[in-house]
Amino acid sequence: MSSSLCRLARAYARMGQTIASSMELGVSKSRLLGIGLEYADFREYQEGDDAKYIDWALSARSVDANRGDYKLYTKVFHVEQLKKTVYVIDLSNSMLIEDKLAAEAYIASLTLELSHRLLDRVDLVLMGGKVEVYRGLRGREAIRVIENTLCREIEIGGVQSITALSSILRVLIGKNTQLVLITDYAHDPEEYIVLGKLRRATGTPILVYLVVYKWEVEKPVDRAFLVLVDSENPLSYTGDLDELYRAVKTHVVYVKSILAKSRVNHLEVVGLMDATAKTVRIIDLYLKTRERQVIQTPGS
Numbered sequence: 001m002s003s004s005l006c007r008l009a010r011a012y013a014r015m016g017q018t019i020a021s022s023m024e025l026g027v028s029k030s031r032l033l034g035i036g037l038e039y040a041d042f043r044e045y046q047e048g049d050d051a052k053y054i055d056w057a058l059s060a061r062s063v064d065a066n067r068g069d070y071k072l073y074t075k076v077f078h079v080e081q082l083k084k085t086v087y088v089i090d091l092s093n094s095m096l097i098e099d100k101l102a103a104e105a106y107i108a109s110l111t112l113e114l115s116h117r118l119l120d121r122v123d124l125v126l127m128g129g130k131v132e133v134y135r136g137l138r139g140r141e142a143i144r145v146i147e148n149t150l151c152r153e154i155e156i157g158g159v160q161s162i163t164a165l166s167s168i169l170r171v172l173i174g175k176n177t178q179l180v181l182i183t184d185y186a187h188d189p190e191e192y193i194v195l196g197k198l199r200r201a202t203g204t205p206i207l208v209y210l211v212v213y214k215w216e217v218e219k220p221v222d223r224a225f226l227v228l229v230d231s232e233n234p235l236s237y238t239g240d241l242d243e244l245y246r247a248v249k250t251h252v253v254y255v256k257s258i259l260a261k262s263r264v265n266h267l268e269v270v271g272l273m274d275a276t277a278k279t280v281r282i283i284d285l286y287l288k289t290r291e292r293q294v295i296q297t298p299g300s
């Protein structure tokens with residue numbers, strides 16, 4: 001990877017982290033998640049309870065007019081539980097095209113900073129020349145690992161499959177865990193089906209960010225005859241441009257339908273500019289997946 005792309009990836013990683021940091025999201029005051037407490041019920045006030053949670057309106061209605069006494073009632077809350085996120089970052093050959101790695105770094109840093117501020121634990125899986133697993137990290141530690149891996153070109157490239165990761169993911173996934181995968185469409189459809197099977201088997205909410213380069217999914221010219229070489233397999237394609245992009249479109253639509261049918265949350269991001277434009281959607285989908293909500297997205 002060129003030094004310029006390394007600098008670009010590092011810059012957008014820091015940008016994502018900065019934007020997430022500005023959102024005042026965490027276990028204290030937060031515009032997005034309140035105070036981290038969820039109302040559950042009422043019960044009678046007991047010695048030692050925090051007086052600020054007394055419900056004075058309900059307590060006033062408990063007054064016995066004949067006897068002149070009353071009972072104090074306090075609110076009962078569920079404290080938001082801390083979560084664990086398993087991150088899978090695709091660093092294989094197909095992610096080395098143009099600005100895809102920089103967009104991936106931005107999305108990863110944006111969501112990992114949220115994870116850090118929510119005090120979640122992170123298990124990081126880097127899927128490049130070989131599979132590297134880093135366990136028990138905080139969000140910012142995971143960001144540094146990704147940056148260093150990108151800029152030192154450690155285990156970048158190669159060919160990996162989602163299917164081959166399934167046994168590793170089953171070990172990492174546990175209670176209060178979510179799985180976040182940043183990848184692209186360059187996998188056999190069966191590999192996306194594996195994600196649905198994993199979700200059903202473990203009950204784990206899964207979120208997939210699909211990063212693409214514009215000309216991977218859109219024709220750069222109206223008509224042409226071309227020769228393409230697969231970056232991950234010793235295969236080549238010779239043929240008409242329109243025919244090729246019809247096949248690409250069919251594959252993309254099929255992948256999205258697999259993920260939707262499997263109730264796997266997903267979002268397509270077309271390069272860096274689209275990633276920054278979709279910042280709010282990236283964050284919103286991450287937080288909703290964390291709360292185990294399945295989002296039925298009509299389109300990306």
